[in-house]
Amino acid sequence: MRNRTIIIALMGLLLLSGLCIGDLHAMPPAQKITTPNGAALILSEEHSLPFVTLKLLVEAGSSKDPPGEGGLSCLTARALLLGTQKMTATQIDEEVDSLGIVLDASPGRDFIVLNLRVLKKDLDKGIRLLFEVLLEPTFPEDEIRREIAKTMAEIQAEEDDPGSVGEKAFRKALFNDSPYGHPVEGTRESLTGITRDSVQRFYSTHYFPGNAIIAVTGDIGIDEVRTKLLPYIDTWQARSAQQVPYKASYEKGPKTITVDRQITQANIIMGHEGISRDNPDYYALSVMNYILGSGMFSSRLMKEIRDKRGLAYSVGSLFEAGKHPGSFQVILQTKNTSAREAISLAVKEIERIRSEPVSGKELDEAKKYLIGSFPLKLDDQAKLAGFLMQVEYYGLGLDYPKKYPVLIGSVTAEDVLRVAKKYLHPENIITVIVGNIKAVDKGSR
Secondary structure (H helix, E strand, C coil): CCHHHHHHHHHHHHHHHHHCCHHHHHHHCCEEEEEECCEECCCCCECCEEHHHHEECCCCCCCHHCCCCHHHHHHHHHHHHHHCCCCHHHHHHHHHHHHHHHHEEEEECCCCCEEEEEEEEHHHHHHHHHHHHHCCCCCCHHHHHHHHHHHHHHHHHCCCHHHCCCCCCCHHHHHHCCCCCCCCCCCCHHCCCCCHHHHHHHHHHHHHHEEEEEEEEEECHHHHHHHHHHHHHCCCCCCCCCCCCCCCCCCCCCEEEHHHHHHHHCEEEEECCCCCCCCHHHHHHHHHHHHHHCCCHHHHHCCCHHHHHHCCEEEEEEEECCCCCCEEEEEEEEEHHHHHHHHHHHHHHHHCCCCCCCCCCHHHHHHHHHHHHHHCCCCCHHHHHHHHHHEEEEECCCHHHHHHHHHCCCCCHHHHHHHHHHHHCCCCCEEEEEHHHHHCCCHCC
């Protein structure tokens, strides 16, 4: 669990700084094509290795799940690989293995992604297989039922993971019945009511080219894109999107939720409503959050709670910044008997960054890291394709490499204080504690 929390803290840094570029030359030039049926295609050529990576985003994430059918988006994405008009699930698996390619689906809250990685010599076969599963799925009833059973087993296994238990409890408490409130994979209760017809209906509603972004990187040029890839995209039938307004309600604290588990350490998530990716204060918040908690060993939370007090195994903070406002979170692990003290210290650090300017040293270190760490985030084709995909999805523009270092570099200590006061609300914090609650309560006396 310690490693999981560290990963989550790092994820927070990526969520607020993962779309960053410190140097224009860190990324090969990219170009965009908009197809007649509405799909957006972004290409970045890089010919040093004989591989091609393709990521195909469809805005059909779990936030689109109908009420009572949590997990439908995730199931639909996975079901694309369970059979087509020409191939069974077994035949698809055999084809993937024989070609030595990567072909899978990654569900998410705002969108799903189909991932393809293929050797240049097998590019035609890889593209054909990708678009066969995308455009010709049959959603076999027996395979759907097996996938649901498999997902239910995974959900049951997560009950033994205190971090997962805490994250689900926090999300349910904060987002309530809002689209971001349920797990991407759904729950055992919601999955029970999902049928093949549900999957077919969700696919028909959300899978169309105007809802898609295709990012391609690696050993492929624009002429090959036009001859090998665009013909498949052109066969994808266009349709108009159904405009469904995003309805959200966010609960406010103070509130503490305890989940009793006979474990030796408490897993704690505390936070409140966050921001969306298009928030103009995104960059100042990136700097502020780095100083507060996402900067790992240089962060205030780490220095105060772990280094100075020795109370936490790991601690960090993050902002989820998606299409719609996500959450602000502080995540930490400590001994059960230290839980209340660690929570109190975290709140004090939140209050401190809201009440006094950060030092010049903290500000400089944060900005240097956020600007300078970009090459590590784009050091392979998959990362670059993911970056291009999100740049297009969030409307950042292909000139984002030029803009990012300027936007981060212009953040001042006054900006950090301003956004901390505006977006951090210690009085509204919802706290979830997963641990031996008897020991937690004993430690607070």
